[in-house]
Amino acid sequence: MYHDQRLIMRDGMLIGALERMCATLEISPSQAALAKERYDGVGEWLAGSDDPLLKLMGIFLQGSTAIGTTVKPIGSNEHDVDLVAHAPGLGDWVEPVALKRAIGDRLKANGHYKPLLVEMARCWRLVYANEFHMDITPSIPNRACNMGGELVPDRALKIWKPSNPKGYKALFLERVKLAPRFRVTKSLHTQDRARADIEPYPDQVRFKGLLQRVVQILKRHRDVFISVNEVDQSLSPISVLVTTLASQSYEYCVRTFTYDTELDLLFDVIRHMADFIEARTVNGRMHWFVWNETTKGENFAEKWNADPKRAEVFFTWHARALSDISRLKDAEGLDGLKRHLGDAFGSGPAKAVVDAITNDISASRRAGTLAVAPRVGLVTGVAAATATPVRANTFFGR
Structure with a gap:
C-alpha cells in the first residue's frame, strides 16, 4: 500500500470518472418514476381479475432495478425492469404453466397492454419502445423456506424452483451499508508526511453507493467484452451471478482490510470474486456452485454444469476485467x-x-x-x- 497524497488524488480523479460513467448508464429518476407508475398499473389490473388464480396478486420489483444496479444495454435505450407477480394464496398444486397462462390472458384482455405484450419462456414481457421493457415472472410462496422465499417456474414451465427476490434484495442492501476503512495521509505540508492515520475518508470524490457502482462497472465491462469478442450472448455471465459474487467479495474485503482509496477496494473486490465460487468434482466432472444465500437449492451457476463453456467465458472475462480496470491507473x-x-x-x-x-x-x-x-x-x-x-x-x- 502507498501513502502518497498525490497518488490518492489521482485515484480520486479516476473514481470520479468511473462515477460519471455509471451515472450515464443507470436508469434516471424520471425513468424510475415512470416505471413505477406503470408496474403499479399492471399490478392493479392483475389483482382486479375474477380469476381465482390471480386473487390477491401483487407486483414487486426484483433484480437490478430493485437494488440500484441497472446498466443500459449496448445498442439500446431500453432498460430491463424485472417484476414478480406473486400469488400469496396459492401452493405448488398449481402448475406453473397454468399461472403463467392466467397472467397472460388477463394482460391480453387490456387493450393498452395487449399490443405491448411478448411471451417469453417463463414470463411475460411488456415492451415500451425506447424506454424499458418489463418482465413479469409468476411466483407462489415457498412454504418450505424459513427465509420467506418463493417458487418460480423453470424455463420449461414443468416445475417450481426456489427463489427469494425480496430476501436477496434485503441482503444486498445490508451489504451496501457496510462502511470500508480507509487510510488518509496528512497534508504534504505537515512534518510527518509519511505517516498515515485511520480517519474518515474525505468526501471530495466518492462513489454513490460503492457496492452498487462495483456491480455496474462489472456488468458494463462484461457487456462490452461479450460484444467486442463476439462471444455467443447465451454464454454471457448472468447478472445475478456477477452481483452475488461481487457482494460476497465486497463484504469480505470491507470486513478484512483497510485501503488507501476506493479504487484499491474496487480492484480487491474484483480480485476476490472467484474465491466465492464453489467447485466440486461430480462423476469425474467439475461442477460449479454459486448459491443463493437466502433460500435453499438455487444455484446461480447451474447452467455452467450443463455447458462448461459458460464457466470458461466467466473466468476469461473476469481476468480481463481485473486487467482492464487495473490499467486505468496507467492513463495519461x-x-x-x-x-x-x-x-x-x-x-x-x-x-x-x-x-x-x-x-x-x-x-x-x-x-x-x-x-x-x-x-x-x-x-x-x-x-x-x-x-x-x-x-x-x-x-x-x-
Whole structure:
C-alpha cells in the first residue's frame, strides 16, 4: 500500500470518472418514476381479475432495478425492469404453466397492454419502445423456506424452483451499508508526511453507493467484452451471478482490510470474486456452485454444469476485467483516460465522461480555480497544497 497524497488524488480523479460513467448508464429518476407508475398499473389490473388464480396478486420489483444496479444495454435505450407477480394464496398444486397462462390472458384482455405484450419462456414481457421493457415472472410462496422465499417456474414451465427476490434484495442492501476503512495521509505540508492515520475518508470524490457502482462497472465491462469478442450472448455471465459474487467479495474485503482509496477496494473486490465460487468434482466432472444465500437449492451457476463453456467465458472475462480496470491507473491525460475507458466500457460512455470533465475544467479555468498537481494532472475546485495555479487564459492540450 502507498501513502502518497498525490497518488490518492489521482485515484480520486479516476473514481470520479468511473462515477460519471455509471451515472450515464443507470436508469434516471424520471425513468424510475415512470416505471413505477406503470408496474403499479399492471399490478392493479392483475389483482382486479375474477380469476381465482390471480386473487390477491401483487407486483414487486426484483433484480437490478430493485437494488440500484441497472446498466443500459449496448445498442439500446431500453432498460430491463424485472417484476414478480406473486400469488400469496396459492401452493405448488398449481402448475406453473397454468399461472403463467392466467397472467397472460388477463394482460391480453387490456387493450393498452395487449399490443405491448411478448411471451417469453417463463414470463411475460411488456415492451415500451425506447424506454424499458418489463418482465413479469409468476411466483407462489415457498412454504418450505424459513427465509420467506418463493417458487418460480423453470424455463420449461414443468416445475417450481426456489427463489427469494425480496430476501436477496434485503441482503444486498445490508451489504451496501457496510462502511470500508480507509487510510488518509496528512497534508504534504505537515512534518510527518509519511505517516498515515485511520480517519474518515474525505468526501471530495466518492462513489454513490460503492457496492452498487462495483456491480455496474462489472456488468458494463462484461457487456462490452461479450460484444467486442463476439462471444455467443447465451454464454454471457448472468447478472445475478456477477452481483452475488461481487457482494460476497465486497463484504469480505470491507470486513478484512483497510485501503488507501476506493479504487484499491474496487480492484480487491474484483480480485476476490472467484474465491466465492464453489467447485466440486461430480462423476469425474467439475461442477460449479454459486448459491443463493437466502433460500435453499438455487444455484446461480447451474447452467455452467450443463455447458462448461459458460464457466470458461466467466473466468476469461473476469481476468480481463481485473486487467482492464487495473490499467486505468496507467492513463495519461484526458486522451489516455478516454482510450482506456473506451477499451473497457465502450466509446460512448468514455466520450461522455471526458466531455463532462472537459466542461468542468473550462468552468474552473474561467473561475480561476484550476490547478495542476505533479503526477496528478489538472485539479478543479480547491487546489491541492502542491498544485500550481493555472492562469485563466492558459490553454491546456489533452
